[in-house]
Amino acid sequence: MNQDNFNPSLKDKVLQSLNLSVGGFEKKIGLLSTSENNRRIQILLSMSEGKIININDLTATEEQIDDQSALRRLRELDLINWDQNSGDVTVAYPFSGVPTPHRVTVAGKSPAYSMCVIDALGIPSMYTDAVIESECAFCGEEITIDVKNNLPVAQPNTVIVGLGTTGAANSNSCCDSSCGPNEPTSVATSCCPAIQFYCSEEHWQKANEKNAMTAKDKLTLAEAFEVGAAVFGSTLSSSKGE
Template sequence: MLLLKPEPTRRAKEIFQEACCIENMEAKFGRTLSKDEDSVRRFILTQSPILGRIPFIDEIRKEFNKFQKEKVDAILNKLHQVDAIHLDNDKTNIVAAYPFSGSETSHQVYLNRKGFKRVYAMCSIDALGMSFMFNCDVSIESLCIHCGEKIEIEIRDNEIFVLNPKNTVVWYDMEYSCCAATSVCKHTNFFSSEKHYEDWQKGKPIKKGNLLPIQEAFYLGKLFFENRLDN
């Protein structure tokens, strides 16, 4: 029986610490937000798996109808500024509320909790982190970004129970710019093997990042998302 635990390596901890320095992780965890700002952040994150999508802005305004529309919009703009969410150019839709994507991606996640629907993750690390964020079993269906082979991961009790292909690895991109949604998330993906990553990388400019075994990537997902709803 396959049982893979998150592997707390020094490298994964260093990657997380560097991300904390580059990104506004304290805000993403809600620690530097006002009570009202954090209430909106938490509503978006907790409603996304119930709806199977990120809430629409009108739904958020309705939930917080005790606030003036202008206040809700100001809070959403603040969450966008600190990269807790990412709004589209017109600021009429939320396109990312990490770990959730507002559109289809190659990372489909099924959270095994009553009332939850399939969601799309922004990247492979976000997909792996959802089991810790919601403390429930998770099924992930994704693709090798090089060959398109289906990748299946089953997580039970925060351990990987099924991994197909068994040599699946994760490229974690660290070329952050502007916001995670438009930079690192686009390039953080699963590969069916280390060789497929090497084949994919041939002829491309060398990028800043790390190729991670699945257990190390799993631990990184834990660091990013385990306490996302705790404060």
């Protein structure tokens, strides 16, 4: 997808709505060295096929000291996270290492999971056509989005995307074992669980009435697809590091 067609003000509005810094994801990648970014891309390529990545397998020998350093850097920047107990990678934006409500099948690949709806809608722009399978966060109705030639077509055709936060951003600790006790809360904890599909605006409104924090704003499917592509479309590109 040609990113020159993106509306940067829409992406910035979404990031601000989620209390995230404008350009944060791209800036983080720009801080990476070539070797650090290459490791990030290798993990993404494996996870895009639904593979389980274990951090211990990547740092098994002393000769892999560079990998250990790169992975620590990726974790510090909240680009890659893993379970402290098992070592399995749980987060590699936009992919999830554990099942979520959002399953994405890129053409020619095995199914994978995304962290949230925006992530799911951004994955096709990284590769090619894809099918996204999810559900309404209010009623559980099945939602399917077929992306071909950069055009998302949803069933039902009344699908919208709700934006919110979980409140964890104001907490001093993560809610699961993917983060250490002294690490800041990741986007995966503070935002991803509250960025969801709704089968209709009516159900988004009902969800907002029930909990305005987790459903405080909304986007059309086309708007959400544009934001996802703007954030993740170039995520497999090289960094601006060394």
